[in-house]
Amino acid sequence: MRNIKLTIEYDGTRYSGWQRLGDSDKTIQGKIENILTQMTGTKTEIIGSGRTDAGTHARGQIANFKTSAATSLPEMLEFLNRYLPRDIVIKKVEEVPERFHARYNATGKKYSYYIWNAGVPSAFERNYSFHYSDELDFELMNAACLKLIGTHDFIGFSSLKKTKKSTTRTIDELSIQKEGDMLHFTFVGNGFLYKMVRIIMGTLLEIGSGTMDIETIDEIFERKVRSDAGMTVPSQGLFLDEVYY
Known part of the structure; x- marks a missing residue:
């Protein structure tokens, strides 16, 4: 199982914050997870470094997710930025050690x-x-x-x-x-x-x-x-x- 770290930039104006809210399509986390699920072919959930409120923006939010997909890092970056809304951009995709946790490891x-x-x-x-x-x-x-x-x-x-x-x-x-x-x-x-x-x-x-x-x-x-x-x-x-x- 691979552990993938994302560096994310977003304009939070249109969204109800970072955290996924049930079936709502108005969160940053929800938008990214939907595209990752399409990319990997399996339901994929991400862990963010922390929540941001509705309307708050990010230049360097961090998240990670686990996947068994063989997709290369450049392919992931290209796919995500092609299908995400233009106000959410993945700046970097990295493979990190299995134990890396975007929230718990933040200092x-x-x-x-x-x-x-x-x-x-x-x-x-x-x-x-x-x-x-x-x-x-x-x-x-x-x-x-x-x-x-x-x-x-x-x-x-x-x-x-x-x-x-x-x-x-x-x-x-x-x-x-x-x-x-x-x-x-x-x-x-x-x-x-x-x-x-x-x-x-x-x-x-x-x-x-x-x-x-x-x-x-x-x-x-x-x-x-x-x-x-x-x-x-x-x-x-x-x-x-x-x-x-």
């Missing part, structure tokens, strides 16, 4: 979030950024980023319900770059809780616009209450850039 992830910070929205960037028109204090936001870097219990920055699993994560990088009216936020860490990046983003925006004090970050870590943190920003500004192994 970290890199995400980007984009803010269109201007008085009027952009017709072209509307599906790939969040329009936020308030004036922002970048010095204050950078100071807030520094508070979030490191190892913390991020449950207060998550939409997770009660869980027995650890909610401690490490953020290695949280930085801001301004490119004209576009703000590019980079998140690198060993893992992210459900909606954690989007809630941190909402918190940073509220601090930057003056509606939340920077000291609130310490209170969220201490109290571990979701309602203390900022809004959950929309999914269309979020990109999964890379998964580390």
Whole structure:
């Protein structure tokens, strides 16, 4: 049995997220599995590195699947990209050791979030950024980023319900770059809780616009209450850039 690793790029605008939902034809996983099943002649399921929400995009999602098909790697790549919708692209197909698992072997992830910070929205960037028109204090936001870097219990920055699993994560990088009216936020860490990046983003925006004090970050870590943190920003500004192994 062969173990095949896929590196996947997708525009999540039209989809209900990564994870297959019953018989729905509106998920990334479902679309890829349908084409793989056609290619191999047997029902094929893939394992993703993690879920992405409806509207979220990816430049480097990773998945793997097992198959006994003799199809060569170049043939797989050509077949998948020929029959998948144009907003889902397989960037790379690799044969990996049998024990490789896209989710369990991941050691970290890199995400980007984009803010269109201007008085009027952009017709072209509307599906790939969040329009936020308030004036922002970048010095204050950078100071807030520094508070979030490191190892913390991020449950207060998550939409997770009660869980027995650890909610401690490490953020290695949280930085801001301004490119004209576009703000590019980079998140690198060993893992992210459900909606954690989007809630941190909402918190940073509220601090930057003056509606939340920077000291609130310490209170969220201490109290571990979701309602203390900022809004959950929309999914269309979020990109999964890379998964580390």
